[in-house]
Amino acid sequence: MNVQFKKGVLTLCVLVLTLKKDRYGYELVNKISEQFLIAEGTIYPLLRRLTKDGYFTTYLLESQEGPPRKYYQLTESGKTYIEVLIKEWELFSTGVNRLIEEGTKSDEG
Amino acid sequence: MTKDDFFNELQRRLEKLPATEREEILADYEEHFQHAQFEGKEEQEILASLGSPRKLSKELLADYYLGQAKEKNSYANLLRAVFKTLGLGFFNLIFVIGPFLAVIGVLLALMVVSVALILTPFAMIGSAIWIHDWLLSLLGIFITFMLAGIGLMLGAGVIRFSKAFYRWFTNYLQSNLRLIRGVQKNE
Incomplete structure (x- = not known):
């Protein structure tokens, strides 16, 4: 898959996963790699970038079970950004779906 | 490749980054390892799914230069970032x-x-x-x-x-x- 495209989709995934609750890095990696095949290490650069851009703040939490966790929390600008991204994605995916529908229909006919 | 090899190579490839930046990155991967090992995953399995240090460092460097370009607003930084990204x-x-x-x-x-x-x-x-x-x-x-x-x-x-x-x-x-x-x- 195109690298830039994949990056864009991963950005959307990471942000949307943190919409309801804060999550830690390993949790995010797991959630995403359950859905598709990625080099898991690439999620961390993405998280750093989003933090630098001000969409996340982070905090470290010791856990009762297992190693300490670095949590990612959406900021206000992160919440606005994810809304924009979701709208863009919906526009994009309906467009693609329509083309797929048209394409497969004309193939049969 | 072992876990140590992974960290050594990553560290070497990120030499150009400021020390604090580099340490934060390494800490993120260290945490990933700890969590994965806590779940009972084998070292080789973890390494395979992480991706190569070469690829990861490329991405991290490109991000870093892009961030610099945004902050400093310098044309040279921007170009460097673009070239890093394009390869x-x-x-x-x-x-x-x-x-x-x-x-x-x-x-x-x-x-x-x-x-x-x-x-x-x-x-x-x-x-x-x-x-x-x-x-x-x-x-x-x-x-x-x-x-x-x-x-x-x-x-x-x-x-x-x-x-x-x-x-x-x-x-x-x-x-x-x-x-x-x-x-x-x-x-």
Whole structure:
């Protein structure tokens, strides 16, 4: 898959996963790699970038079970950004779906 | 590859980053390892799914330079970031070889034209033998001498321009390499 495209989709995934609750890095990696095949290490650069851009703040939490966790929390600008991204994605995916529908229909006919 | 190899290579490849930045990155991966091992995953399994340090460091460096470009608003940083992102191969193909071939092509064509113009009086002298109208032959010789003059000037111009182009192009290549390697000239 195109690298830039994949990056864009991963950005959307990471942000949307943190919409309801804060999550830690390993949790995010797991959630995403359950859905598709990625080099898991690439999620961390993405998280750093989003933090630098001000969409996340982070905090470290010791856990009762297992190693300490670095949590990612959406900021206000992160919440606005994810809304924009979701709208863009919906526009994009309906467009693609329509083309797929048209394409497969004309193939049969 | 072992876990230590992974961290050593990553550290080496991120040498150009500020120490705090690099340590934060390594800490993120360290945490990932701890969590994965806590879940009972094997070291090799974790390494395989993480991806190669080479690929990860490329991404991290590109991000870093892009961030710098945004902060400092410097053109050089921006370019460096772009080149880092595109990668050396693609850059060379499009930005170096393309214009290079175009300029060389134009220079060659001009050179051929100039040589052809310089040769026209000889052709005229040759054909004067067959033209018995001496006035016409004289006119032809005059015109072709003029053409030869233009050819000489054109040739001299092309040679001067090629030299300048060569100098400029080597400088350009050098600065490209500097940009791609991320070495800053004046900082």
